[in-house]
Amino acid sequence: MEEPPPRTAATSVCDSSPLAVSLCDSAPLLWRVGDLRSVRAQGLVGALLGALPRTPRQNVRLGRPLLLLPEEERLLTERHVTPPTAPSTDNQDGGVELQVQQYQEAQQRSYEEQSVLALEDRKSALLRAMTSSPTESGDESLQRRLVALESSFSFPRSAMAVQLSTARAGLSYCADARDFLRADWPIRAQDEPRRAARYQVFRDLRGRGFYLTSAGKFGGDFLVYPGDPLRFHAHFIAVCVSLDESLSLLDILAVSRLGSNVKKTVLLCSPGTDGRVAYTSLQWSGMV
């Protein structure tokens, strides 16, 4: 096992406000940037699922929401960062009417402000055009032009800039949805000991300072990074095996071959009864 990476200063700082975990189709998602930052600060990477607002039609870089691994979600729960169930504020009719009114008023204000800004923008553009080009008349014609602009200027409603928010404003959790998480998370397809083994390995490696992401397409459980995945390549493919499980040689060969093809070391991880995890690395070497 290589030396764990040096800890950076801000790793274990938890945000004072609880995380807003939203459930979509029983998957735990994070929407607020503050929550994403706080989770990253704890060394949890997650996976971005949404289109990136700046360039929505590409798959290289995705945007919010952030999907948490079941192990990440469990770790956050253990650290008491996820909030207890809170009542949903969704179904209050009186509240909705007020919200609509507030929204429409805010839109109107925004429109008015933007109209002013647009006019000023045009004025300064006109100024730049007039002063840059050498013209005969001086301030008088400029003043006339500015007055004409002001009277004829119109800012149509359709030109107003509007924001399509990513995260929902305010806090509203769905009370019963939290219970669904326990039952319907896809990893339920695996048996309970397997899930527990995965979690133990995850917690141990995270505790040693490694960053972990999912490694399904590498034939393993986790990809293990020595530092933040934004800056470093993964070193290991972690495969969780229980200590008393017998592995066929063909499986070991298959996973080793896979590892050597992608230049990563395969790590067989077996949680023991004493809470420690035994690690066995596989490396393809010659007959030297």
Place this chain on the structure above:
Amino acid sequence: DRPIIGPGSLPSELFAARSRSHKIPVRGQKDFFPNDSDEQRQRLEQSLNEHWSLISEERVEKLGNLVKATWIPSEQIVELQSPAGKFWQTMGFSAKGKQFLLPEEALYLMECGNVQVFYRDLPLSIQDGYEKFLSSSTVSLQQYQVFGHLKRLGYVVHRFHPSSEPSSYARQLNLPQCRDRAGRQLKRKRSASEEEEKRPESHLTMSPETSSTQTATASSAHKGGGRTWWMTDVLRDRPDQRPASRTSRWDFSSIPFPDLGSQKCLSSCLASPDPSLLPGSLAVGVCDIALWTRKINLREVKMSSKEQKREEDKRRRRWDVNKDREVQQCTNWAEYRKLLARRQGKRKGRPEHLWDREVTPLHDPRQPIPTGELLDKISVIESTHLLEGASRLKGSDDWRICFNVYQPDSVADFKKSNPGKPYSRMCVCSFDGPVPDLRAIKLLSFQSGDIPVVFAVVDHGDISFYTFKDFQLPTDVYP
């Protein structure tokens, strides 16, 4: 250009966003191992800052560029309030004089910043869209991930409906397909009436088949014999028709017809027939058959093994076994039986040590056989093709095709009313679940017809695509 952070941006920020860059910064080279160097720390900080600024940026669009729509939860669809944009060529459907989008299409367009969906007069955030539009009854989160991934690459993605896929028979007949996206979506609640609508359609495809078989059986019955119920029908229709069986005044067993090919007919002419057999006062003379015998192939027909055996038995009955010298040499029954077995083996080229045991040779070398067939005989593994037996399989809930995918370069000419053949069909699953077994692959391939089925395996943020191709081992011999 300052990034916009937070859900409630100032109008000034929104205004400034109009001149925002649309480029994403290129990611630099990664390091291999973390050390405590300042350089690394700086690079990490820069990467992270870049990351956060991209992630926190909000979608800002001019109101005029946004298509307005409303979410209708009872129908699980989105109704457009303002005219659709360019996306209408490949997405959405019309019904009752209005334009609609499926929930996954609406959510994708929200993420692209093309559509603003309202519910109860308030705009939905992307988060609201994910939570309201995605569920196991519409499109699951994993399915939406695949949908979005493919849409962002430029593919046209539509939901797959097994009932609207033509059967292989209908495809053979090249029947025009009924493209009824609207009816399917809006009548989801009244599923019973939907079934009734489908039945008359299926009757149309079935009738050519049944009517042709009907005419076939009618004609065969007409020829005589056949099934009794058709017989009675035929009789009812044609009461004047004579019954099939009837006694004849001719006894054909007593009237020999000349066998020109037999060896006995050595004379070159036939005697004249019995005048009592001839009609009226017709007189027939002797017939010269030399011309006919020349035309007939007089070569002896080889007898089949059964016929040969019969001839042999006949011969054997006439022949006295005691006169045989080898038989006389036998001193007891056991020796005699051994003699018989040896003779049997020799006669047929089938030595007893090979043919009289439990395990016999696969093929008698004296029997002619084409090489291809012989290879089939000696093959241990039988070749099969993927769709063999697939039509007998019943559907299951575990594995189903979700989407039809059409290629990006067909977008310009794409017509929703006639999309043509898809490029592939998607089945969404995850690495947590089982690998599709042969049964699932057969079932899905059969449902898909001649379009390849692709498995989109979702692993949190990642999607991998796999497909199984039918493959026949080449045979080196062509018969």
